Amino acid sequence: MEHAGTVRSPVAHALADQSGLDRGAELAGVRVPTLVVEAPEDPINPPPHAAHLAAAIGGARLVTVPGTGHALPPVVHGPPAAAVTAHTAAADAGTAVG
Secondary structure, three states, X not given: OOXXXXXXXXXHHHHOOOOOOOOHHHHHOOOOOOEEEEOOOOOOOOOOHHHHHHHHOOOOEEEEXXXXXXXXXXXXXXXXXXXXXXXXXXXXXOOOOO
């Protein structure tokens, strides 16, 4: 309730038609530095979803933030913020972060 601002179920997107959502070809064509952040406790997109996404985007970097779920409460902001900062700095410098 605090996160969503409503008591209504946030699962409406799961009821939508899922056909036509395969984006493998488009993802394989991504040519920009890409950071995929995995939240291992995410009940909506649990592992191995992030690893699959990172593998579909050539050269993507996968960062796992232990203990995180679907939401990002302030207590876990540090690790993903550091990953994004390092990723964008490397992209600005034209170098890879590994």
